[in-house]
Amino acid sequence: MSLFVDEVVVEVKAGRGGNGKVAFRREAHVEFGGPFGGNGGNGGNIYFVGDEGKNTLIDLKYNRHIRAQHGANGEIKGMHGANAEHTYVRVPLGTIVYDEKNNLIGEVLYHGQELLVAKGGKGGRGNIAFATNKNQAPDFAEQGDPGQTFRAKVELQVLADVGLLGYPSVGKSTLISSISNAKAKIAPYPFTTLSPQLGMVRVDEDEFVVADLPGLIEYAHLGVGLGIQFLKHVERCRVLLHIVSMESEDPYKDYLTINNELVQYDEALKDRVQIVVANKMDTEDAEEKLKEFESKLNGIKVFPISALNREGLMALKYEIIRVLKTIPKFEPKQITKVYEFNENKDSDFxxxxxxxxxxxxxxxxxxxxxxxxxxxxxxxxxxxxxxxxxxxxxxxxxxxxxxxxxxxxxxxxxxxxxx
Known part of the structure; x- marks a missing residue:
């Protein structure tokens, strides 16, 4: 089993541009000489590329220095240096990248999506580029610009259609194992799920990705238990499957507590679509607790299931498909900082x-x-x-x-x- 890593800091260093060349044309039988040094090539960029087959940042944990190649220097006879090849790093969907000042660079949400993380330096101009009527034989050239270098904070927020929400031991792991291809660890103690588990669910011609996330408890928004690890992954789920155990002494109190933790962490989560599920309907007094629970929800529909006995699961899956078709997929967050030198900037020095x-x-x-x-x-x-x-x-x-x-x-x- 691979280690789950959802946050890491890496040093990115884009390639430097190649230097321009100072050279002059001195060839037999050539009447006019003059400057003949070529331009340097551009340095390589660093891109993060979405890979739906990855679900952890563990590769970056063991490769914290990402470097791109430098551009080639210009040559004699007006030959320009080659541009460097770009460096591509494959990352899981839901990867978000910040610079060292915590400015958002961008995020990767789709398979094959390329995010420019660090831009390579521009190649320097050779002396052939500086020839003018007034200076027909310039004896200088430009050096290449350095590539962008900084420490990037890389964070993973699991990208799933459906996130399982609820207290530890309400049956989230059992449910995801029953409806998908995920093989979650199941045991009757708190915090069994220490890292997100993803599973694919197929219903007729439709399919969706479901995430079993670390269990949530009261005061999770303050970091109690595995709260923060859980809550940041909830942000990227289009629908929340709020699972309440009918084995609990007070299911309605559990329901209110979990929703309160969501709002305390991010008020925007109060508007996230929820499907309420009453699990463990195979336990004693479950029917009576369900009736009391439903009476307090002011008409919110509840889906009774027994994940252990696989009862009520088809109706739940059809409801999830129906709801998902009404909710658009997430769009990438707006980039707040563009990493490019601005040569016409007002404040030059x-x-x-x-x-x-x-x-x-x-x-x-x-x-x-x-x-x-x-x-x-x-x-x-x-x-x-x-x-x-x-x-x-x-x-x-x-x-x-x-x-x-x-x-x-x-x-x-x-x-x-x-x-």
């Missing part, structure tokens, strides 16, 4: 002065320009200085009080400021 008297320049656009510059190439460094002036850094430094001879630092590059 930030200038701060440290206790050591050094002026630090940071910012997203400066970061892009910095990483594209080959600081071993004098022409590239001069171009970098022109780019900084172009976005207003010189003027901003003067406003910040910089003086001749002060040290200015841009990430790992330091220089002396001179008017």
């Amino acid at each position: 930030v200038i701060t002065k440290g206790d050591d008297g050094i002026f630090d320049i940071t910012g997203e656009k400066v970061f892009i320009l910095f990483n594209r510059t080959d600081f071993n190439n004098e022409s590239a460094v001069k171009r970098f200085a022109r780019q900084l002036r172009g976005i207003g850094i010189d003027e901003a430094l003067r406003e910040a009080g910089v003086q001749n001879g002060d040290i200015v630092r841009i990430f790992s590059y330091e220089f002396e400021y001179l008017e």
